[in-house]
Amino acid sequence: MIVIYILVLLFIVASVCSVLSIHKDMPLHERTTKVLTSIILLMLVVIGYFLPVYGAGVYKIHIFIFFYLTILFLTLLTLYMAVSQWKNDYRSLSAILIPLTTIIAITSLFFINSPRYMVISADNGIMVIHIVLALLGEVLFFVAFASSVLYIVVSWQLQKKTSMKFINRFPSLTVLSRLTSFSLSRSFFFFTAGIIFGIIMLYQFYGNISSGSPKEILMYGAWGIIFILWLIKRAHVTSNYYLSIIIIVSFLILVIVFTASNVVVTSGFHSFR
Numbered sequence: 001m002i003v004i005y006i007l008v009l010l011f012i013v014a015s016v017c018s019v020l021s022i023h024k025d026m027p028l029h030e031r032t033t034k035v036l037t038s039i040i041l042l043m044l045v046v047i048g049y050f051l052p053v054y055g056a057g058v059y060k061i062h063i064f065i066f067f068y069l070t071i072l073f074l075t076l077l078t079l080y081m082a083v084s085q086w087k088n089d090y091r092s093l094s095a096i097l098i099p100l101t102t103i104i105a106i107t108s109l110f111f112i113n114s115p116r117y118m119v120i121s122a123d124n125g126i127m128v129i130h131i132v133l134a135l136l137g138e139v140l141f142f143v144a145f146a147s148s149v150l151y152i153v154v155s156w157q158l159q160k161k162t163s164m165k166f167i168n169r170f171p172s173l174t175v176l177s178r179l180t181s182f183s184l185s186r187s188f189f190f191f192t193a194g195i196i197f198g199i200i201m202l203y204q205f206y207g208n209i210s211s212g213s214p215k216e217i218l219m220y221g222a223w224g225i226i227f228i229l230w231l232i233k234r235a236h237v238t239s240n241y242y243l244s245i246i247i248i249v250s251f252l253i254l255v256i257v258f259t260a261s262n263v264v265v266t267s268g269f270h271s272f273r
Contacts, residue, residue: 067108137191144183148244
C-alpha cells in the first residue's frame with residue numbers, strides 16, 4: 001500500500017514539474033519530468049508484477065486493475081511522446097497528459113479496497129485480450145480529449161493575442177490537430193479490435209454474440225461515438241475547432257454515463273451483471 005502512495009506522490013511532483021516547464025521555460029524542469037516519468041514507469045512495472053491477478057486456476061480482475069492499466073498505458077504514451085514524432089512538443093503535451101494521469105492515480109486510491117472484481121477462467125484468454133484492447137481504445141480516446149482541450153485553449157489564446165510568448169510554448173494548432181487525428185484513428189482501431197474479440201469470446205463460451213448487459217450496451221455506444229468522430233475527422237465535415245468541442249462533449253458524456261452506470265449497476269464490476 002505504501003508503494004502506491006509513493007507512486008501517487010511522484011505523479012504529483014512530476015505534474016508540478018511538467019507545468020513549471022511550460023510556465024518557467026527552463027530545460028531543468030523538462031529533464032526532471034522525463035526522469036520522474038521513467039521512475040514512475042519502472043515502479044508501475046514492479047507493482048504490476050506483484051499484483052494478485054492469477055490464483056486458484058482463475059484470473060481475478062479487481063476494479064483497481066483497470067485504473068492501474070489506464071495509468072500504465074498513459075505513462076507509456078507520455079514517454080513515447082519524448083522519443084517519437086512528437087518529441088519537439090513533449091514539454092507541452094506532457095503538461096496536460098501527466099496532470100490528467102495524476103488525477104486518475106489519485107482517484108484509484110479510493111478503489112484499492114473495493115470489493116468489486118471480475119473472475120475469468122484460466123482458459124478464457126480471449127477475455128483478457130478483449131479487456132486490454134478495449135482499454136487501449138479508451139485511453140487513446142482520452143488522449144484525443146486532452147489534445148482537443150489544448151486545441152481550444154490555444155485557439156482562444158491566439159484570438160486574444162495577450163501573451164504570444166507564453167502561447168508559443170504550446171504545440172501549434174497543426175500539431176494538435178495531427179495528435180487528435182492520431183489518437184482518434186488508433187482509438188477506433190483498438191476499440192474495434194476489442195469488441196471483435198469480445199464477440200468471439202461470447203460466441204465461444206456462451207453460443208451467442210450478445211449478452212445484453214449494461215456494460216455491453218455502453219461499449220457499443222462508445223464505439224459508435226468514436227466511429228462517428230473518426231468519420232467526421234477523416235471527411236473534414238467541420239473545422240478542427242468545432243470537432244474539438246464535439247470530442248470534448250462526447251468524452252464528458254461517456255464519462256458521466258459510465259460513472260452513473262457503475263453506480264446504478266452494483267453487481268459485479270464495470271456494469272457486468
